Amino acid sequence: MASGNAGDPADDERWLVIDGRRWRRTDPALPSDVAERLRSHLGRARAAVRSAKRSDDPAVLAAVRHRVGVAKAGLGERGPRWWDDTVPARVERARAALDDLDRLAPPVDGGRAARADDDADVNT
Secondary structure (H helix, E strand, O other): OOOOOOOOOOHHHHEEEEOOEEEEOOOOOOOHHHHHHHHHHHHHHHHHHHHHHHHOOHHHHHHHHHHHHHHHHHHOOOOOOHHHOOHHHHHHHHHHHHHHHHHHOOOEOOOEOOOHHHOOOOOO
16 A cells, blocks of 8 residues: 555554654554564564673674564564555565564474473472
């Protein structure tokens, strides 16, 4: 859908302003399960960035930053402006990002991502 057409989202639906800086919002048309899984990948990738910064390995840092970028693009927060595409194209782009992220950082235990408290030695 082209910007400026009837039914297009208003600027406040497209952008979030924090401390005077404008950030693109997540695509509201994404199915909730897809958006939730992308946000899970994003959170895990951001945590991996923090760990990679401590490791001083530029290749590892680049790889996990790539995961952050893929997740944000899947959510519509980076890359092509989501409001310029049709909903099916946006959902397909999100699903493709999810496939890439599942390949880069596979979920475990029936699709659920591993958590630190899954370790048997934690909280015992």
